[in-house]
Every structure is written in C-alpha cells, then in structure tokens.
Amino acid sequence: MSEGIHVCEDVAAASKCLLQHSFAVFRVDGFTESKLNRSWKAGRDFLSHASQHNDKVEQFIEKYRYIKNGTLLGFNRPSSQKLLFRAQFVDCNSLEEQPWPNDFDSGELCQATKDLVPALHSILLQVHSKIREDIMSTYCDGEDECEQSEQSEHLRKKRRMSHSFDAYCPLDYFLYTNLQAGTNCSEHVDRGILICISLSSLVAGLEVMSRRDGKFYTPEKLAMFESLYKEYDSGASDLICILAGDQLLDSLNINDNMGILAIYPGIQACNHRVKQELAMARLSISYELRESANIKSHL
Numbered sequence: 235m236s237e238g239i240h241v242c243e244d245v246a247a248a249s250k251c252l253l254q255h256s257f258a259v260f261r262v263d264g265f266t267e268s269k270l271n272r273s274w275k276a277g278r279d280f281l282s283h284a285s286q287h288n289d290k291v292e293q294f295i296e297k298y299r300y301i302k303n304g305t306l307l308g309f310n311r312p313s314s315q316k317l318l319f320r321a322q323f324v325d326c327n328s329l330e331e332q333p334w335p336n337d338f339d340s341g342e343l344c345q346a347t348k349d350l351v352p353a354l355h356s357i358l359l360q361v362h363s364k365i366r367e368d369i370m371s372t373y374c375d376g377e378d379e380c381e382q383s384e385q386s387e388h389l390r391k392k393r394r395m396s397h398s399f400d401a402y403c404p405l406d407y408f409l410y411t412n413l414q415a416g417t418n419c420s421e422h423v424d425r426g427i428l429i430c431i432s433l434s435s436l437v438a439g440l441e442v443m444s445r446r447d448g449k450f451y452t453p454e455k456l457a458m459f460e461s462l463y464k465e466y467d468s469g470a471s472d473l474i475c476i477l478a479g480d481q482l483l484d485s486l487n488i489n490d491n492m493g494i495l496a497i498y499p500g501i502q503a504c505n506h507r508v509k510q511e512l513a514m515a516r517l518s519i520s521y522e523l524r525e526s527a528n529i530k531s532h533l
C-alpha cells in the first residue's frame with residue numbers, strides 16, 4: 235500500500251478500483267511482462283537514437299512522420315520536453331502499413347510492438363468486460379429482478395451486440411527527455427475507452443487523479459518500491475496503470491448517467507499529468523483501447 239493505492243493482482247480487483255478512482259495499478263502476468271520489457275528496451279534504443287540527433291531533430295521528425303487518413307503517425311515531437319513514436323495497426327498482420335524507420339534497425343521494435351499489442355488489448359478487454367459485469371450487478375441482485383429491470387435489459391442488449399473494438403488502436407512510445415525545465419505533460423484526459431500506461435521502476439513521473447477524493451497519486455512509486463527487492467531491474471516493471479478514457483461512459487451505454495456516477499465516480503475519464511520535475515529521463519508505453527466508430531470519427 236502506498237499513498238492509499240495498491241496493486242491489483244487480478245481483473246476483478248482492477249475493475250473495482252477503477253470504478254472508484256478512474257484508474258487501477260495492475261500487475262501483468264509473466265508472459266506479458268516479457269513482451270512489455272522487450273518493447274520497452276526496443277523503444278528506449280530507438281528514441282535514444284532519435285534524441286542523439288537533437289541538433290537536427292526536425293529533420294529526423296520529417297523523415298519519420300507520416301499522416302495517414304488524417305492521423306499523425308510515426309516519430310513526432312509534441313513539445314520540447316518529449317519525443318513520441320506512434321505505432322498503429324490497421325491489423326496486426328499488416329506490417330507493411332507501419333511507419334517504421336528504415337535507416338534505423340527497427341526490426342526488433344517492430345516485432346516487439348506487434349507482439350505486445352494483442353496482450354495489452356486483451357487485458358483492457360477483460361477489464362472492460364468486468365466493469366460492465368460489476369455495473370450490471372448493481373442493477374440486479376437476482377436474475378428475477380434483472381428480468382424486470384429496464385436498465386439491465388438495456389445493458390443486456392449492449393452485451394449481445396458484437397463487440398466493435400478495433401485492432402486499430404494507438405500504441406505510443408513516449409520519451410520525456412528531462413533535458414530542460416518546463417511542463418512535461420499538463421493535466422488532461424485520454425481519448426479511448428480504457429488506456430494502459432507502463433510504469434517505470436526507475437523514475438516516478440505519472441500522476442493520476444482519483445475521482446473519489448480529487449487527489450493526485452503517483453503509481454510509479456509502487457513500481458520503484460518493488461524494484462528494491464529485485465536482483466535485476468530492467469527499468470520497466472510488471473505494473474501498468476489502467477485509466478478510464480473519455481469513451482468509457484458511452485461504451486457502457488448507461489441511461490442514468492448521474493445515478494451511476496454517484497456510485498462509481500471512476501467511470502469518468504481519468505485526469506492525469508506527468509510531473510514537472512523528473513529525477514531522470516522517463517520512457518513509457520501507452521496503449522489506448524478505442525471503439526471503432528469513435529476511431530473513425532476522430533481520425
């Protein structure tokens with residue numbers, strides 16, 4: 235336990251925590267941890283290569299920045315504090331569609347990302363499914379009552395609908411360079427249904443606001459604390475922070491929004507930011523689960 239937040243060891247605990255706070259710190263299994271680690275290292279190598287071209291970074295960006303269907307892909311510099319490599323998938327097999335740099339040995343980064351995406355996608359789908367289940371159970375104590383409940387009928391209909399989550403969800407590598415003072419990332423909410431962000435075991439940067447008490451928490455402190463007991467620390471931890479996105483409420487298709495928000499304030503999108511002062515450079519990976527229709531309308 236740290237600062238009132240804890241590590242969720244399973245999907246049920248993550249749903250419970252997220253429904254209250256709008257975020258949950260979740261431990262991935264060993265299989266996913268190895269994929270996360272591999273991607274983290276490949277992302278670090280690529281972005282440190284990019285940051286070494288700091289004097290000609292604009293040239294570097296122009297080379298690797300792509301606009302596809304109105305969406306900015308590839309290597310970007312959103313501010314002077316950070317570098318971003320956005321890798322997206324039309325589907326997991328269409329690698330020729332990817333904006334991978336061709337004069338950097340990006341094979342490892344490409345393969346590692348390709349392996350990681352389905353693992354993160356699956357975790358977020360499971361958490362979303364559990365969130366819906368938990369909300370449904372709020373409306374019906376027993377099956378008989380459920381049958382009579384207009385709300386639960388509404389939710390059942392939604393459940394029967396084929397899930398339209400698209401494989402075309404953004405996976406981003408962020409490098410906060412920590413080279414100069416300034417805002418690393420100001421308060422905002424993310425687009426999507428659920429978002430997961432890898433947690434560094436080296437530097438605490440991410441701050442997430444609880445919708446229950448309005449306070450900001452620093453989940454990377456948990457990862458850093460656990461790393462003290464590890465013989466070998468790669469820099470990436472086996473913890474991710476799962477955040478409610480701005481599409482979560484809609485995705486649950488709930489009628490009485492105000493009623494449900496009083497019970498589950500965490501359904502609202504998670505307000506988060508990155509600390510103004512970091513102890514060192516920080517690399518994070520984020521994956522945003524989005525709904526197909528919304529992906530199209532926001533391209």
Ligand SMILES: [Fe+2]
Pocket residue numbers: 422423424506
């Ligand atoms: Fe964000």
